[in-house]
Amino acid sequence: MSQPLALEFVLVSGDYATMQAVSKAVKKFGAKFVLVPSAHEARECLNRRKIDGVFVDMEVPGALGLIESTRKGASNNKAVIFACLVNAKESTQILALGANFLLRKPVTEDGVAMHITISKELLLREQRRYFRHPVNLPVTLKAGEAEQQARMTNLSGGGMAVRTVKPLKQGAVLDFTFELSLGARISARGQVAWVNSEGMAGIILQTVRGKGNEQLEAWLASREQLRP
Structure with missing residues (x-):
């Protein structure tokens, strides 16, 4: 490793x-x-x-x-x-x-x-x-009734960075879903930790539903092995 x-x-x-x-x-x-x-x-x-x-x-x-x-x-x-x-x-x-x-x-x-x-x-x-693993994955974000498609640029065991079309509000709690390269679909809830003027936002993972935690851990472990 x-x-x-x-x-x-x-x-x-x-x-x-x-x-x-x-x-x-x-x-x-x-x-x-x-x-x-x-x-x-x-x-x-x-x-x-x-x-x-x-x-x-x-x-x-x-x-x-x-x-x-x-x-x-x-x-x-x-x-x-x-x-x-x-x-x-x-x-x-x-x-x-x-x-x-x-x-x-x-x-x-x-x-x-x-x-x-x-x-x-x-x-x-x-x-x-x-550790933030660089990715390029579609992610669906939902805050209350408002839903939007965004692009995830990095992912870790603690959260992710996303690029959004509509700006997110710092401190907002939202639900999101995305699919990992192993075919695992992750459904989770998190909080917006930071935003910037370029449409980027950082989201802290709070809860992961179902077997999402195990699937995310497996994905992170596989990426860890690939790091130079």
């Missing part, structure tokens, strides 16, 4: 020492790294792209709210969250809101690398589930 794509991490911090430690540790794993200085910019980043892991400096204003909103969001609610904290008294609350790991500040390169190693199986499993 081929190796998955490079992991991608976001660090939310304005602290130079934390940035240095996380940046150096992440590069040891050949991973991509994005630095954002505020909780607001982090939310925008997490809404736009799929991220494998998020390092949150708890001294950043709004850090607790960011962890909570990430867990409740559509795009990255399964991302591994590493909370970097000064005060251990906050630990219980931070974990309750959804952080996976706690790192005491000042964080070190070795400490960050150790936590990435510990979480790597979790990171890779989730990434494999969300």
Whole structure:
């Protein structure tokens, strides 16, 4: 089986020492790294792209709210969250809101690398589930009484990207059906996670009807074997 794509991490911090430690540790794993200085910019980043892991400096204003909103969001609610904290008294609350790991500040390169190693199986499993396989398949979308034919451009275990004629509304819940190359017909429900001005939309899978889950898993496994 081929190796998955490079992991991608976001660090939310304005602290130079934390940035240095996380940046150096992440590069040891050949991973991509994005630095954002505020909780607001982090939310925008997490809404736009799929991220494998998020390092949150708890001294950043709004850090607790960011962890909570990430867990409740559509795009990255399964991302591994590493909370970097000064005060251990906050630990219980931070974990309750959804952080996976706690790192005491000042964080070190070795400490960050150790936590990435510990979480790597979790990171890779989730990434494999969300790897977007390029496709070109017709899909029928239905939101309430409105139905339209669209074109699916990629598909993963977590969702799909589609090109539509009529724009979809972000946050809308819709039903959809499509047929995979193995002849399996998938009927499912999902939520629109993002839309853009070019008629593209990302849909998160919520429920798959009947034997659709097994058929989708089989299709994904067969595509996984074909990856270069």
